[in-house]
Amino acid sequence: MSEQQTPGSRPHHVVVVGAGMAGVQTAVALREQGFAGPVTLIGAEPHQPYDRPPLSKAVLLGKAEDSAFDVDFEELDVTLRLGVEVTGLRAAAHELDTERGPVGYDALVLATGAEPVVLPGSQGVPGVHLLRTLDDAARLRPVLEHSHDVVVVGAGWIGAEFTTAARAAGCAVTVVEAADHPLAGTLPAEVAAPMSAWYAESGADLLTGARVDRVEPGAVHLTDGREIPAGAVVVGIGARPATRWLAGSGIALGPDGSVTADATLRTSLPDVYAVGDCASFPSARYGERLLVHHWDNALQGPRTAATALVEGVAPAYDPVPYFWSEQFGRFVQYAGHHTGSDTLLWRGAPTDPAWTVCWLREGVLVAVLAVGRPRDLAQGRKLVDAGARIDPVRAADPSVPLKTAAS
Template identity: 70%
Template sequence: MSEQTGPESRSHQLQAERRIVVVGAGMAGVQTAVALREQGFDGPVTLLGAEVHPPYDRPPLSKAVLLGKAEGSAFDIDFDALGVELRLGQEATGLRPADHEVDTPQGPVPYDVAVIATGAEPVRLPGAEDMPAVHLLRTLDDAERLRPVLAAQHDIVVVGAGWIGAEFATAAREAGCEVTVVEAADQPLAGALPREVAAPMADWYAEAGVRLRTRARVARLEPGGVVLDDDTRLPAGAVVVGVGARPATGWLAGSGIALGTHREVRADDGLRTSAPDVFAVGDCASFPSARYGERLLVHHWDNALQGPRTVAANILGLTSAVYDPVPYFWSEQFGRFVQYAGHHTGADSLVWRGDPAGASWSACWLRGTQLVAVLAVSRPRDLAQGRRLIESATPMDPAALSDPTRPLKSATA
């Protein structure tokens, strides 16, 4: 039998000869490598990871790993069997699109296609860099450093009442620590949810025995304490900073790759960057959403899981794939399972399902009669059904939607 020499065979050969370098070994980077293999790419794939640990999942860090219920959260992936070259402890320091090379301390790494998947890095508290009692919670090493702090049941001050602050406060209380959460805004989750939805969540802190101080800023840190801007001194055997994260893109300085207002990589709807043969995915990249009519920057696990499939498809040219998901995330805090799907900016009405003072309820945002976002507190069916209704842009009946005894999927117009 003669060897195939048609256009399809030559195209496959060219694909197999391309070197793909994925920068970042978190969820987005790992899933990009997996998606490339699943979609048929059999050429060389190199995965660069800044940390020395094998790639791992981050959500368990603020839960099982932090509390000592698990030693780690490594991905169950055999990279050798997958045919992926994994280079750990090799941090990218620069990108030169004209030369098609990624710079690292170990030397340049050539590529035919590069994928930026470096995620986000936590915002640090000014002046706290060299203070051993001040902690972040972003990496496995961070969680390992915090485990003995919780085990010793220190008084802990958490700076920031966002998602990570609430999750850490939950774990610290479970460990028996005294916890105070300091928030500069007048409510928890001020940057993520509108006042009327976030306000009921403030009561969760007191119910869990956590002191929540809003409209409070840290003036300075002292050994054994935190001093607020009103001169109140809070005792603190440890301080945990959870005031947000920003895209980890400092290493792209001088690359010419277009960045957005939050220093994120500005990708197009196929997750291509402004540089040829360079894609970006996950927490470090924003993308235009036709569904919501604006550019989205999503710092959540599901985005890092879903985006790589679009990247792989567009690298391989199998389809002209467009990335326009319904964003989704979840949080476990103070005995509640909180889930969110969609994007509520641009909504013109809010419909409640249940009493927000109760144990379970949902908030639904509508634009006209279309459901655009849903927040479900211990109501997983509302979330699952709502997510599908958002995807299908099904018109809703607001009156029926407000009845928490009806399945959300039955509240269509």
């Protein structure tokens, strides 16, 4: 058993739970910032740690076998324990429970990511797939190779990216979305409306306002009585923080299941930090707690946690959230965070090949969505970070560089 750490003290042994982007970057950041003690990285999957975005693109289409991180863990002197499921945390003893016995720690970093939401009644039904892991992608490859008829449940980011890959492979695709437009949990209807047309352009059928009643081998049944033939079903209806194993541990969780970290990503236990998809953090920039399920957050957050572990203190973590998606031949990028009460401003028409949407809060740019306009995104991201006020007339003119709209 390791000795109790106090805030500001230097841990001897750091254990990181989760070997995805957030976990790997935590280990790397610890070494980059001079931490010389033992670092153990525990991953539930048996594979070498890998990046997830390529799973819905190159790996799924068979253009790459895997997407392993280009990290020399031996050179970094990081101990990998792969294929090990962590089942519990006993904070008083400073020990993790795993299927292979207890693991002691001085400081702990939670980087367990998120787990996909399962479609009720679909578990165990042959031909039903998720797309979250390397093994998921491997199981889906034959589906694309044999051009099966596919039903995709959910028109979110993963649904759009998988549909893009499946159409490229020659599959007939029907997308079933319960809401009245794609990306309903992320974008307002008027912004998502042009994205609906992308499905039809690709040759996929998009059914909105459609709910699944049940899934059977070879078919998806909707609540309105329709039956859709399905050689395979891919479910992409969201994800939740993978934190169920923390029940009873003393670590505070939010109503969304996230670990409620503070501004330096420390949890309710002083020697435990949380990074990436499993953690929410208070944003002074936006005046609310944010839970960000995107790659950039898993890249940036670990640097703050590592600084806090090595130095005892760290600057507040308050990034401008950023993500991108490649779908239907378009590069979609988003930076910031908006709410339904923010003012929406278009740069270009939604019927144009490329367009941008800005969100203003009392004249200040708080978020930008760019479709095929990477310069808008790059400039907008900097303006959001600076808390810049925007001239709405200039910002609405797509021929004017967005950075010149700052007032």
